[in-house]
Amino acid sequence: MKVSDLAQQLGGELIGDGDVQVHGVSPVDAVKPGHVTLAENEQFFAKAEASDAAAIVVSLPVDQSRKPLIRVRKTTLALAKMLAIFHPAQKPEPGVHPTAFVGAGVDLGGGVHIGPNAVVRDGATIGDRVVIHSGTVVGSDGFGYALDGATRVKIPQVGTVVIEDDVEIGANVAIDRSTLGATVIKRGTKIDNLVQIAHNVVIGENTVVCGLVGISGSVTIGDNVTLAGQVGMADHVTIGSNATIGAQSGVTKDLEGGKYYLGSPAVPIGLASRQYAVWANLPELSRRVRELEKQLEELKRRSTQSR
Numbered sequence: 603m604k605v606s607d608l609a610q611q612l613g614g615e616l617i618g619d620g621d622v623q624v625h626g627v628s629p630v631d632a633v634k635p636g637h638v639t640l641a642e643n644e645q646f647f648a649k650a651e652a653s654d655a656a657a658i659v660v661s662l663p664v665d666q667s668r669k670p671l672i673r674v675r676k677t678t679l680a681l682a683k684m685l686a687i688f689h690p691a692q693k694p695e696p697g698v699h700p701t702a703f704v705g706a707g708v709d710l711g712g713g714v715h716i717g718p719n720a721v722v723r724d725g726a727t728i729g730d731r732v733v734i735h736s737g738t739v740v741g742s743d744g745f746g747y748a749l750d751g752a753t754r755v756k757i758p759q760v761g762t763v764v765i766e767d768d769v770e771i772g773a774n775v776a777i778d779r780s781t782l783g784a785t786v787i788k789r790g791t792k793i794d795n796l797v798q799i800a801h802n803v804v805i806g807e808n809t810v811v812c813g814l815v816g817i818s819g820s821v822t823i824g825d826n827v828t829l830a831g832q833v834g835m836a837d838h839v840t841i842g843s844n845a846t847i848g849a850q851s852g853v854t855k856d857l858e859g860g861k862y863y864l865g866s867p868a869v870p871i872g873l874a875s876r877q878y879a880v881w882a883n884l885p886e887l888s889r890r891v892r893e894l895e896k897q898l899e900e901l902k903r904r905s906t907q908s909r
Contacts, residue, residue: 603624604620605620605624605638605656605670605672608624612674612680612684614673614674614680615673615674616672617666617671617672618667618670618671620670624638625637626688627681627685627688628655630649630650633650633653634654636656637654637655638655638672639653640659641660642662642677647662647664651667656669656670657669657670657671658672659674659684660673660674661673661676694717695715696715697714698716699718699719701718701719702716702717702718702719702721703720705723705724705726705741706724707724709728711767713730713731714730715732715734717736717737717738717773718737719737720734720735720737721739722741723763725741725779726763726779727762728740729765730768732765732771735770735773735795737774738771738774739775740763740777742779744759744780744781744800745819757781759781759801760781760782761780761781761782761784761785761801763778763779763785763786764786765777766786766788766790767790769789769792770792770793772793773796775793775798775799776799778799778800778803779801781819785800788807788825789808791807791809791811795813797813797816798817799817800817800819800820800821800837802820803821803822804823806823806825806826808826809825809828809829810827812828812829812830812831812833813831814831815829815831815835816834816835817829818835819838821839823840824842824843825844826844827844827845827847827859828846830851833850834852834853834866836854839853840857841856842858842859842860843859844859845859847863847864847868848863848865848871851864851865851868852865852867852868853868854867854868
């Protein structure tokens with residue numbers, strides 16, 4: 603396609619020859635001839651200019667180049683659009699793979715794909731255009747026990763799982779049925795591989811749950827939340843809409859929406875950054891404290907001798 607046509611599809615500003623043909627997208631460190639590449643900083647721009655790229659997508663305030671430029675506001679979004687243009691997504695075909703298990707009374711919406719060796723237990727409700735990848739289990743028993751003296755008595759998990767429209771669930775995810783009521787994954791949410799979602803969890807619309815996240819029972823998560831890799835969440839906490847929880851954070855209490863959190867326990871990122879700065883200096887601070895303690899002991903000793 604012409605660079606001018608690509609610029610139009612990306613909603614970007616064309617600088618240079620729009621008639622140049624491009625037929626793919628490559629990373630800046632390994633650009634193939636005839637491909638477009640991205641440059642989000644000056645270092646990458648220099649590499650792109652010296653490469654075999656036919657055109658460069660930039661978010662920098664540059665106006666001149668020996669190659670055609672497409673200036674966009676956000677290169678990551680431009681990359682997503684270009685990959686969709688040059689590598690159209692091959693969506694899984696609707697249907698249930700022969701090796702998958704779907705229990706009795708499961709309500710499947712239209713266009714659902716259930717991959718190899720996936721399990722959907724009895725009584726679950728799956729909305730339209732849901733994709734469940736290989737090895738995932740929907741409706742496994744929730745993890746609940748009550749102490750009777752020294753014995754743990756299992757609490758029967760008799761609820762259901764409701765997965766709304768346009769949800770995609772990665773491989774080897776476990777979504778537990780609720781104790782009572784329903785575990786709910788709302789419309790448009792995307793769940794990565796190897797995620798644990800416990801009983802009675804409610805996840806809002808268009809939320810992203812990255813790999814190795816663990817969500818304990820009765821957690822409520824708002825809309826448009828991002829849980830980065832390996833986030834762990836204590837039970838019964840609430841996360842407000844539009845929050846982002848950074849990788850490996852531990853959520854132990856309710857968190858307000860619209861903010862970025864990091865750390866364990868998770869705190870707003872500004873506070874987390876100050877904490878990390880202190881922790882990095884702990885060895886030096888410890889050494890200084892020991893020196894001050896020695897000086898204090900010496901002053902005490904001299905004071906005692908002078909009496």
